[in-house]
Amino acid sequence: MLRHSPTSPLLSVPGAVPAEGRDEGVAAHYGDLFREQRALAAGTGLVDLSHRGVVTVTGEDRLGWLHLLLTQAVSELPAGQATEALILSANGHIEHALYLVDDGETVWAHVEPGTQEALIAYLESMKFFYRVEVADRTEDIAVVHLPAGSIADVPDGVAVRETAYGRDLFLPRGDLAAYAESHGPLAGMWAYEALRVEAHRPRLGFETDHRTIPHEIGLIGTAVHLQKGCYRGQETVARVHNLGKPPRRMVFLHLDGSEVHLPPHGTPIRLKADGEEGRQLGFVTTAVRHHELGPIALALVKRNVPVDAELLAGGTAAAQEVVVEA
Numbered sequence: 001m002l003r004h005s006p007t008s009p010l011l012s013v014p015g016a017v018p019a020e021g022r023d024e025g026v027a028a029h030y031g032d033l034f035r036e037q038r039a040l041a042a043g044t045g046l047v048d049l050s051h052r053g054v055v056t057v058t059g060e061d062r063l064g065w066l067h068l069l070l071t072q073a074v075s076e077l078p079a080g081q082a083t084e085a086l087i088l089s090a091n092g093h094i095e096h097a098l099y100l101v102d103d104g105e106t107v108w109a110h111v112e113p114g115t116q117e118a119l120i121a122y123l124e125s126m127k128f129f130y131r132v133e134v135a136d137r138t139e140d141i142a143v144v145h146l147p148a149g150s151i152a153d154v155p156d157g158v159a160v161r162e163t164a165y166g167r168d169l170f171l172p173r174g175d176l177a178a179y180a181e182s183h184g185p186l187a188g189m190w191a192y193e194a195l196r197v198e199a200h201r202p203r204l205g206f207e208t209d210h211r212t213i214p215h216e217i218g219l220i221g222t223a224v225h226l227q228k229g230c231y232r233g234q235e236t237v238a239r240v241h242n243l244g245k246p247p248r249r250m251v252f253l254h255l256d257g258s259e260v261h262l263p264p265h266g267t268p269i270r271l272k273a274d275g276e277e278g279r280q281l282g283f284v285t286t287a288v289r290h291h292e293l294g295p296i297a298l299a300l301v302k303r304n305v306p307v308d309a310e311l312l313a314g315g316t317a318a319a320q321e322v323v324v325e326a
Contacts, residue, residue, distance in 0.1 A: 005051045005113055005138050009177045010186065019189045022113055022205060025051035029188035036187035037194050037291040043149020045185040047192045049168070050142035050176060053116030055098075057107040057123070059132035066107065069126055070098070071214065071237070073225040079104035082161035082168075084223045087122065092213050092236025096122075097204040097223070099168065101161040108159040108170050110143045112204045142173040144180070145192065152183045165199065194288040197298055200252055200323045206265065207250055207285040207298055213237070215246040216300065218324045248282065248300050249324040255287065255295035256317040262287040262295055263313040269299050272310040272317060281305050284313050298323075 008026045011018055015031035018024070026048045029036060039045040057066060067075035072085035079102055087096040096119050100109035111119055116136050123134045146152050147166040154160055154169060161168040171179060180186060196203065202217040213236060214224045224237060240246055255263070269282040282301030290296050297313065301320075305311075311318040 005053065006173070008048050008050045008142070010048045010050075010180055013180075013186060016186075017188070023051060023189045025113070027186070027188040029190045030186050033188075033190050033194075033289065034291040036185070036191035039185050040147040040187050040191055040195055041291070043147050043151075045147065045187045046150075046152065046180060046183050047145040047147075047187050047189070048142075048176070048180065049110070049145050049192075050173065051113045052138075052143045053111040053113060053119070054137040054141040054143065054170060055109045055111060055116050055120060055123075056135045056137050057109075057132055058105065058135070059130070061130040062107050062132050063102060065127075065130040065132050067228070068230050069123070069232070071224040071231055071233075073228045074100075074102075077102050080160075080162075082163050086214060086219065086223050087119070088214075088231070088233025088237070090232055092233040092240075093210065094204065094208050094212050094214060094219075099161060101159060103159045106159070108161075110161075110168065110170070115204070137170075140173050142171050142176045144169045144171050144176070146183075147195075155179070165195075165201070190288065193286065194290045194296075197252075197286055197288045197296055198290055198293065200250070200298070202250060202298070203286065207300065209300075212248075212300075213240060213246055215240050216248045216324065217250045245303055246324075247303055249303050250285075251282075251299050251301055252321040252323050253284075253287075253297040253299055253311070253313060253318040254293065254321070255297055255313060257294040259295070259316045262289065263297065263316055267314040269301050269318075270312045271305075272312050276312060276315055278312075281311075287313070 016027040019028035064075050070085035082101045084099050098109040159170040207217050263284045267284040268280040270278040285298045287297035
């Protein structure tokens with residue numbers, strides 16, 4: 001069972017509606033989903049991600065040691081440069097996703113809510129003689145997301161991951177309420193997730209299951225460096241990249257906007273021509289309502305599903321766009 005992070009003080013903001021499931025502990029929205037999305041798209045406001053796990057690694061061997069364990073090349077990672085990386089099983093299946101930055105003294109990483117304990121247990125088991133210290137900072141550090149284009153200031157001493165999608169701040173949890181009050185408007189997880197789906201960005205536990213390999217969801221090159229070795233699961237990564245194709249691929253779906261309800265995670269994907277009793281070809285991973293595109297989703301389908309095929313997500317008609325090449 002996943003252990004959730006402390007409940008965010010921003011849930012006491014008027015209009016805040018709590019998120020459920022993996023995102024329990026922060027707000028799903030603050031009363032106006034589309035307004036919140038438009039604010040983020042325009043580069044204003046912030047998203048409370050304080051439910052995410054925060055892990056730090058210190059010590060002079062930290063980058064070289066992590067380089068041996070992660071799918072990403074980080075041995076020479078410049079201070080302040082954001083990256084992302086995976087930890088795989090021996091069979092190449094995704095077990096952890098880390099969004100990290102090194103500030104020159106400490107590697108800061110945020111991870112899916114509740115996964116930090118298992119991650120730290122694995123890292124501790126691999127320390128051996130390396131001069132590193134691993135710590136769970138979830139109780140005292142809150143992650144805050146500022147969208148791309150934001151001109152909000154960053155407090156001195158706060159670690160920052162800056163990417164094409166915005167900046168992730170590792171903010172002292174005690175400063176969260178005051179920072180949010182002066183850097184609003186607030187946007188909830190529903191708005192954040194809508195923009196994530198629009199950008200085709202996979203999320204651990206949503207676009208992945210127990211047998212997902214990085215190739216299926218487009219993480220080769222972004223979270224997996226193909227020119228490095230020495231990590232668990234590398235053989236599978238290299239074999240699939242050089243000799244074959246992944247068994248599944250992530251697709252982007254435009255859903256029929258006349259449906260009232262969004263298909264939940266796990267909803268079967270079938271060919272529209274075969275109807276709702278047809279053979280299952282995949283499943284919906286994340287479905288959202290977008291302020292411009294309407295209802296959209298990400299899904300995992302079998303690689304041999306024709307890219308121009310019209311699909312059904314449960315009983316909802318869906319047109320697909322290619323995200324990962326067949």
